[in-house]
Amino acid sequence: MPRDRRDYFYRKAKKEGYRSRAAFKLKQINERFNIIRKGDTVVDLGAAPGGWLQVAHELSGGKVIGVDILRIEEIEGVETIKGDIRLDSTVEKIREIIKKESGKEGADAVICDAAPNLSGNWSYDHARSIDLATSALECARKILKPRGRFVVKVFQGDMFPGFMDKVRRQFTKVQAFSPEASRKQSAEIYVIGKELLPDAVKINGRYTVTIEDIGASGDGIAKVNDFVVFVKGGKLGETLDIRIRHVKPNFAFGERVEG
Numbered sequence: 446m447p448r449d450r451r452d453y454f455y456r457k458a459k460k461e462g463y464r465s466r467a468a469f470k471l472k473q474i475n476e477r478f479n480i481i482r483k484g485d486t487v488v489d490l491g492a493a494p495g496g497w498l499q500v501a502h503e504l505s506g507g508k509v510i511g512v513d514i515l516r517i518e519e520i521e522g523v524e525t526i527k528g529d530i531r532l533d534s535t536v537e538k539i540r541e542i543i544k545k546e547s548g549k550e551g552a553d554a555v556i557c558d559a560a561p562n563l564s565g566n567w568s569y570d571h572a573r574s575i576d577l578a579t580s581a582l583e584c585a586r587k588i589l590k591p592r593g594r595f596v597v598k599v600f601q602g603d604m605f606p607g608f609m610d611k612v613r614r615q616f617t618k619v620q621a622f623s624p625e626a627s628r629k630q631s632a633e634i635y636v637i638g639k640e641l642l643p644d645a646v647k648i649n650g651r652y653t654v655t656i657e658d659i660g661a662s663g664d665g666i667a668k669v670n671d672f673v674v675f676v677k678g679g680k681l682g683e684t685l686d687i688r689i690r691h692v693k694p695n696f697a698f699g700e701r702v703e704g
């Protein structure tokens with residue numbers, strides 16, 4: 446009998462009617478990080494056979510959409526799409542469903558437990574997992590609403606810190622977490638991103654701006670792509686070059702750069 450079949454969470458999933466032991470990983474992630482909330486629109490990338498979809502549906506009671514290259518057996522109250530998350534056409538389909546069915550500007554949470562088929566070659570599998578997680582991050586960027594939440598699985602390895610940096614550039618709060626329901630010997634880890642940052646400005650990006658107003662703290666106020674940027678020492682009417690130091694969901698801080 447495979448080890449799986451004797452596993453505690455495998456048996457628990459069977460007993461409680463979940464399609465996968467992974468269901469308990471999402472429950473543990475949500476207990477800790479409150480990613481899925483009542484009424485949320487949730488998109489699950491790499492969702493087959495559907496354990497996470499069952500949990501997402503229980504937690505939100507709102508619109509839940511599952512995507513996989515494999516067919517997902519029907520779950521009441523859940524919409525499914527057969528598609529590859531790396532393709533723009535799949536992202537477009539997800540966006541259409543969110544708009545049509547929930548009437549929202551974007552999803553509240555994007556969760557991704559997708560995994561490549563494992564070859565057994567550690568560094569190859571690690572690279573493919575990072576590649577898939579990066580596609581999930583790009584997809585999340587396109588379908589999440591401002592301040593949206595994100596969870597993605599990655600197999601650890603030397604490209605992991607670089608991936609964390611990418612997530613940090615997109616979300617205000619980023620953490621890595623290993624749920625108890627992950628097997629002890631597993632290399633998987635979940636990256637949690639909260640408060641999707643706006644697309645209008647990039648951290649370390651350089652822009653030429655004009656100070657349009659002065660804030661209560663004395664900082665100059667400028668706009669980049671209609672997004673408010675506070676510039677220390679900026680004088681009213683002055684045009685100057687700035688570099689973005691910090692980005693918050695509704696505004697950013699920039700500093701003067703010379704030349």
Ligand SMILES: C[S@@+](CC[C@H](N)C(=O)[O-])C[C@H]1O[C@@H](n2cnc3c(N)ncnc32)[C@H](O)[C@@H]1O
Nearest residue numbers: 465467491494495496497514529530558559560
């Ligand atoms: C570990 S399973 C997900 C289990 C699921 N969270 C559950 O609880 O039932 C990983 C899934 O990722 C899917 N997957 C891998 N690459 C994909 C891709 N490029 N696009 C969509 N799904 C993908 C696989 O087909 C597989 O069903």
